[in-house]
Amino acid sequence: MKNTIVLKKVSLSIDRKSILKDISFIVMPNKPMCILGRGSSGKSSLLKTIIGILKPNSGHITINGVSTTDPEISEIYKRFGVVFQKDALFDSLSVWENVMFRSLDKKPKKKLLKRTFEILKLVGLEKNDAFLFPNQLSGGMRKRVAIARAISHKPEFLILDEPTAGLDPIKTNMIFKIIKKLSTSLNTTLIVVTSDMKSVMKYFKETVVLEDSQVYWKGDVCDLSSKKSKYLKNLFGNLIN
Ligand SMILES: Nc1ncnc2c1ncn2[C@@H]1O[C@H](COP(=O)(O)OP(=O)(O)O)[C@@H](O)[C@H]1O
Numbered sequence: 001m002k003n004t005i006v007l008k009k010v011s012l013s014i015d016r017k018s019i020l021k022d023i024s025f026i027v028m029p030n031k032p033m034c035i036l037g038r039g040s041s042g043k044s045s046l047l048k049t050i051i052g053i054l055k056p057n058s059g060h061i062t063i064n065g066v067s068t069t070d071p072e073i074s075e076i077y078k079r080f081g082v083v084f085q086k087d088a089l090f091d092s093l094s095v096w097e098n099v100m101f102r103s104l105d106k107k108p109k110k111k112l113l114k115r116t117f118e119i120l121k122l123v124g125l126e127k128n129d130a131f132l133f134p135n136q137l138s139g140g141m142r143k144r145v146a147i148a149r150a151i152s153h154k155p156e157f158l159i160l161d162e163p164t165a166g167l168d169p170i171k172t173n174m175i176f177k178i179i180k181k182l183s184t185s186l187n188t189t190l191i192v193v194t195s196d197m198k199s200v201m202k203y204f205k206e207t208v209v210l211e212d213s214q215v216y217w218k219g220d221v222c223d224l225s226s227k228k229s230k231y232l233k234n235l236f237g238n239l240i241n
């Protein structure tokens, strides 16, 4: 199926330490998936395995029906946009150079700037911000630049690791709004790791909860409230009853 990510019994261990155990789920376009779980449950490792940075020891991942072990996968990965947990902006490059870094030596500056302005607008930044450097940006602006960079090539897949960590509730809501809007307008297959339960309830449906390297629960976020598990209650606090 087009732009679908399928994980079947994916397991990963590093230095004999089990990091992912038997993870299976499917992500489809227009069904944004959110991955939840406490620290060290394996969320970032799971994303890195999906994007091919880590190789599973067993099980398999297919994207658009192509196995991640197939050389053809590199073409598919070009259509991915990724925001890592740390935004990893290039400090010596200005905002516009960060956003357009894939095309810096391929197109004239004028064209790149024009495209940058369009993208900055999408993430709620202004033209003038294009000429700032990362150390001149607030936390929320950095995150938005990182998202702008991830979407500059109109990716068909968008993978975001804690895109709002450390931001206040207003900026968090703003970023989730942007992400949701983008995934709809670009028809992207979207996976987001987050601990912001309010946004999860508001913006997502499909959910996978990881605990101790395994899928603890998966399903519709609305059904979380009917789960009486103490663990989920702790995770979601008073947002479920
Ligand atoms: N490259 C690595 N080498 C060894 N252990 C790792 C590596 N990456 C992650 N881990 C371990 O895997 C576990 C899950 O980490 P991570 O995926 O970052 O969790 P989360 O994102 O849920 O906080 C942690 O115990 C972490 O120490």
Ligand SMILES: [Mg+2]
Pocket: 043, 044, 045, 085, 161
């Ligand atoms: Mg993480």
